[in-house]
Amino acid sequence: MATMKLQVISPDAVVYEGDITMLVVRATSGTLGILPHHLPMIAGILPCAMRAKLEDESEELIAVAGGFMEVQRDKITVLASCAETPIMIDRHRAEQAYARAKERIDRFHHGFEPPKDIDIKRAELALERAIARLKVSNSK
Numbered sequence: 001m002a003t004m005k006l007q008v009i010s011p012d013a014v015v016y017e018g019d020i021t022m023l024v025v026r027a028t029s030g031t032l033g034i035l036p037h038h039l040p041m042i043a044g045i046l047p048c049a050m051r052a053k054l055e056d057e058s059e060e061l062i063a064v065a066g067g068f069m070e071v072q073r074d075k076i077t078v079l080a081s082c083a084e085t086p087i088m089i090d091r092h093r094a095e096q097a098y099a100r101a102k103e104r105i106d107r108f109h110h111g112f113e114p115p116k117d118i119d120i121k122r123a124e125l126a127l128e129r130a131i132a133r134l135k136v137s138n139s140k
């Protein structure tokens with residue numbers, strides 16, 4: 001089976017490096033499934049639980065808070081603002097971040113006028129990051 005290299009880099013570490021057969025990732029243009037020998041491209045990545053399929057059909061999940069990826073025919077490089085593999089994730093912290101973001105979003109949509117102290121886009125992104133971390137943590 002054809003494989004390609006995946007390297008996921010966060011500002012302070014190489015979070016993942018390995019040979020994979022497919023990468024499923026939430027890009028700004030929609031969810032992409034990338035196979036080996038893909039045409040070269042650069043895409044923006046949204047908060048997601050990225051799924052890397054391995055040669056033995058197993059899957060590795062990696063939480064990505066956002067960033068960019070460069071696709072070459074035999075290699076994908078993900079430059080992430082933050083990225084975590086399952087063992088790196090503090091589940092309790094992710095649950096708290098989820099609850100905090102959910103509470104802000106609910107408060108924003110409740111009542112006649114949205115509260116001025118809530119940046120709704122920021123809260124929505126925080127919720128997406130927390131959901132991605134919880135999904136990845138569940139795959140431990």
Ligand code: ATP
Pocket residue numbers: 065082083084088089090091093094097126129130133
């Ligand atoms: P929080 O509100 O809990 O800080 P956040 O989504 O705002 O969550 P980020 O800004 O995405 O956090 O990440 C800041 C740093 O903390 C990054 O280095 C990231 O890898 C790490 N981090 C955030 N949440 C977790 C978690 N649940 N487990 C492990 N590391 C985390």
